[in-house]
Structures are given as structure tokens and as C-alpha cells.
Amino acid sequence: MASIPHRYPFLLIDRMEDIHLRNLTSKDKHGKISAVGVKNVTINEPFFAGHFPSHPVMPGVLIVEAMAQTAATLVVLSQGPDAEGKIVYFMTIENAKFRKPVGPGDQLRIHVEEIQQRGRIWRFKGEALVAGQKTAEATFSAMIKD
Template sequence: MSASDNMSQTPITLDIHKILDLLPHRYPILLVDRVLELEPHKRIKALKNVSINEPFFQGHFPKRPVMPGVLILESLAQSAALLTFAEEQHDENTLYYFVGIDGARFKRVVEPGDQMILNVTFERYMRGIWKFKARAEVEGVVAAEADLMCTVKRMGEDAQK
């Protein structure tokens, strides 16, 4: 094994600055803080620090703050987008759309102070649709899991095509 082979197997990490370069999302909907490991065409492991300062906690729920399940799924989808964007060329006119969620299950609440680990594995790409297995964990316990389907479009393209 050559040194270059060994380097290609080292997972990539991304800080918030690179995440902001790759994703169009901004506060308050940017839900990935760091990429801990990224293996192009295979998997991503990302981190979301859950803070009481998140705007949704004011109403969900005032006496017992819990991160909404749809936002947990959104954080997984953003992680999938980072995996996809690491694999193909894109520019600021490229958008990533959720097109399906199968088998979503919520198994643990996510609360302020939690660190959510987002694990997404590439399953397949067919006819413009990317499919992923996704799992969010807190302290090694599964909080949510789902199969995600996404597509990449350029702004101005009909999202229904």
C-alpha cells in the first residue's frame, strides 16, 4: 500500500466554515455544526450541538424543551447533502431537495445540552435520486433513524421534474 493509498482512506473532516461553503442553509435552519468523518461515496459522521438558545425551544415545549423530530430529520438530510456535495460538482445555484422519507422512527428525545451524532450512509443513486440510511444518536443511543431520498437541482429548474 502506498502513502497516497493510505491518505485516501483517511476520513475527511469539515469545520463550520467549509459547511457554510457547501450548504445554502443559514441560521436558524443550519443544523450541522461539524463533520467528524466523511468518506466520499460511502458515509458521513457529523455533529449537531443542541443548545437551549435554539429558537424552536421557546414553543416546543416551554416547560420541557424537546427538539422537534422534523428538525432531527432535517439535520440528517443536511448531513446527506454534505456527503453528496463532497461527491459531485456544484455551485451556489445548486439546491438539495428532500424527496422522500421511509421508515422514520424516533426512539429517544433530544434535549438542550445534547450532542447529536448524525450518521448517514450512501445506499444508491438511480435516476437523479440519492438514497441514504440515516441515524441520529445521543450518547450512543439511537434518537432517530430513517431512509432518506434526495435530489440535486439547479435553481430555476422545476423541482417536480
């Protein structure tokens, strides 16, 4: 919550794990950054009331948003103290694929990895898994702004 401005009901990650950042003091600043965001999906999620009451399924667009929030948190963390007060905006979503439904009781593990970074523009590959099985994937880009 310290890294991105999202709050309930639109904060879609509960925690970050396996965060790999570039060494900001090293001369090699070309290593890829990556992380895993975790979302514990519960029946209390507001979207389940209408999607779908008799068969609750987490909307695919929200899974992609959870990928973006994981990546945004990673971008802010990678910038160190320089990122204070900055926001990461979604720019593109490409090749989104949804493989299995996600529902109440599932733990969504969102793996994001930097593909490229140029200036303020970042490109990521994301995968969402439940119990080790891929439920969704996408490639997306974002921009960090003041």
C-alpha cells in the same frame, strides 16, 4: 456552510466528521459514501421557546432535517467542483422512528450512509445518536439540481 445554502436558524449541523467519499479518479466508483454530522443542541435554539417551554425537546422533524442536511453536504462534497451552485432537495422520508427525546446540552451525532445513487437521485439511511444511543432513524431520498 460552503456546501449547502442553509443558514441560521435553519442550519442544523455544526460540523461534518468521518467523511468517506468515492475516489473520483478510480475506476471503482461503486463504493458507498458516508459521513457523520454533528449538532450541538443548546437551550438557545429558537424551537425550544415553543416545544416545550417546561420540557424542551428537539422536534423529530428537525432531527430528520439534520439528517437530510448531513446527507446533502455529503452529496455536494462527493461531486467535487462540479457541484458548485447546486442545491439538494428532499424527496421522500420513509420509516422514520423516534426512540428518545433530544434536548438542550445533547450532542446529536448524525450518521448517514448512501444506499443507492442513480443519476441525480440519492437514497440514504440515517441514524441520530446521543451519547452512543440511537434517538432517531429514517430512510430518505433527495435530488441534486442546478
